[in-house]
Amino acid sequence: DAGVTQSPTHLIKTRGQQVTLRCSPISGHKSVSWYQQVLGQGPQFIFQYYEKEERGRGNFPDRFSARQFPNYSSELNVNALLLGDSALYLCASSLLQSTDTQYFGPGTRLTVL
Amino acid sequence: GESVGLHLPTLSVQEGDNSIINCAYSNSASDYFIWYKQESGKGPQFIIDIRSNMDKRQGQRVTVLLNKTVKHLSLQIAATQPGDSAVYFCAERSNDYKLSFGAGTTVTVRA
Numbered sequence: 001d002a003g004v005t006q007s008p009t010h011l012i013k014t015r016g017q018q019v020t021l022r023c024s025p026i027s028g029h030k031s032v033s034w035y036q037q038v039l040g041q042g043p044q045f046i047f048q049y050y051e052k053e054e055r056g057r058g059n060f061p062d063r064f065s066a067r068q069f070p071n072y073s074s075e076l077n078v079n080a081l082l083l084g085d086s087a088l089y090l091c092a093s094s095l096l097q098s099t100d101t102q103y104f105g106p107g108t109r110l111t112v113l
Numbered sequence: 114g115e116s117v118g119l120h121l122p123t124l125s126v127q128e129g130d131n132s133i134i135n136c137a138y139s140n141s142a143s144d145y146f147i148w149y150k151q152e153s154g155k156g157p158q159f160i161i162d163i164r165s166n167m168d169k170r171q172g173q174r175v176t177v178l179l180n181k182t183v184k185h186l187s188l189q190i191a192a193t194q195p196g197d198s199a200v201y202f203c204a205e206r207s208n209d210y211k212l213s214f215g216a217g218t219t220v221t222v223r224a
Contacts, residue, residue, distance in 0.1 A: 004156075033211070042202050042214030043157065056211050090156050097210060100145045104156035 002027065004093050004105030012111045013081050021076045021108045025093030031055075032074040033102060034066055035090040043090055049074055050097035078110075086112045123219045126197075132190040134218045136203035141184060143205035147212070148177060148188045152199045160188070160201075190220075198222045 005024045013019050025032050031050040035043035048056035049068035068074045072093075078085055088109050092102035126132045138146065144165040149157035161172045163179050163186075170177050176189040186203050200219050204212040 035212075042204075042217050043212075045211040045213065048211060058211065092212075100206060101147070101159060101162060102212060103159060104149070106154075106156045 004091055004103055006089075006091050006105040006108050008108060009106070010109045010111075012113065014113050015081055015083060017081050017112075018077065018079045019081060019110060021078075021089050021091075021110070023074045023076070023091030023093075023105060025072050025074070025091075026103060029093035029095050029103075030072055031094045031097045032068055032072065033092045033094070034074070034076045035092065035104075036060070037088040037090055037107070039087070046076070048097070055097055081112045083112050086110060121218065122216065123221070125221045125223060126193045127223050128193060128195060130193055132188075132193045132197070132220060134188045134190075134201050134203075134220065136186040136188075136215050136218075138184050138186060138203065138205045138213075138215070140205060140207050140213070141181075143207050143213075145206040146177070146179060146186050147204045147206070148175075148186075149202045149204060149214075150197075150199045151202060151217075157202060193220075193222050195222045195224065 007022045033048040034046040037043040045058040046060050047066045052068045063079045066076045088107040090107045092104045094102045147162045148160040151157045161175050161177050163170045163177045174191045178187045200217045202217045203215045
């Protein structure tokens with residue numbers, strides 16, 4: 001069975017640009033969460049979506065937004081990119097919002113120049 | 114085996130020995146804890162989990178211990194192998210279902 005998939009694998013942007021990252025959850029999973037992982041640190045929670053609704057948001061500025069589609073895939077958008085946005089962006093899926101185990105994808109490596 | 118009493122960012126282990134990775138969590142209301150393994154260039158991989166109503170849980174070559182009194186979590190890996198070299202994160206789930214991750218411990222297995 002396919003796990004969580006993310007695209008693109010790598011991305012290079014310049015300051016001020018906008019970026020869209022994509023995630024497809026494990027088949028049958030209805031919840032998607034996004035995390036930012038800066039080099040050398042643990043992942044930091046950004047958003048959780050369940051049944052196409054935002055159910056949780058971490059301490060990130062409004063430049064970060066996301067949405068979930070009817071097929072439960074998700075997009076993370078970041079506007080007005082800053083150098084500090086350079087990180088590995090991880091998507092995790094779980095069966096239900098209340099289901100504990102989150103399974104992570106390989107991530108998208110974003111570099112902002 | 115090698116025992117680590119406090120959380121350390123790195124752990125070097127001889128192949129075949131047992132490893133113990135420690136983690137202190139912050140939220141006494143957290144009810145669920147997970148250990149993830151992250152290899153270079155990959156996303157975190159689920160290893161084992163434990164609920165707050167348990168003290169110990171065993172998996173294949175791994176055991177997680179939970180001490181709620183001191184808010185401490187540990188992961189024991191039996192007969193450590195070269196493939197166990199990775200960064201290990203503990204994560205806690207609070208009431209709002211998000212996962213909060215620790216700083217991570219880099220495990221290096223010596224041949």
